Amino acid sequence: MSGSRGLLVLIALAGLGLQGDLWLSDDGYRKTLNLREAVAEQRALNNSLRERNAALDAEVINLKQGRDAAEERARTDLGMIGEHETFYQVVPVAAASR
Numbered sequence: 461m462s463g464s465r466g467l468l469v470l471i472a473l474a475g476l477g478l479q480g481d482l483w484l485s486d487d488g489y490r491k492t493l494n495l496r497e498a499v500a501e502q503r504a505l506n507n508s509l510r511e512r513n514a515a516l517d518a519e520v521i522n523l524k525q526g527r528d529a530a531e532e533r534a535r536t537d538l539g540m541i542g543e544h545e546t547f548y549q550v551v552p553v554a555a556a557s558r
Contacts, residue, residue, distance in 0.1 A: 482488045522529045534540040541547045 519529075523533065531542070
């Protein structure tokens with residue numbers, strides 16, 4: 461009986477040793493937790509980039525299909541004026557001349 465008891469103790473110690481490696485080593489449970497956190501961060505970044513890409517796709521489609529969007533972009537970004545429009549520039553009075 462003592463032989464089987466010794467074998468049982470040996471197996472229990474081996475199991476505890478393996479559990480120790482699993483929980484305490486750098487390649488064990490801690491690494492799994494770190495990888496899960498990294499995956500969650502990457503998913504959040506991917507979702508925000510997907511939303512940005514969808515907005516850019518919508519803007520591209522709007523610019524390709526609609527003339528109004530192209531005109532608005534030309535006015536705001538390039539300062540262009542339409543053919544039958546008049547440009548008025550209001551210059552504020554300088555504070556020193558008062």
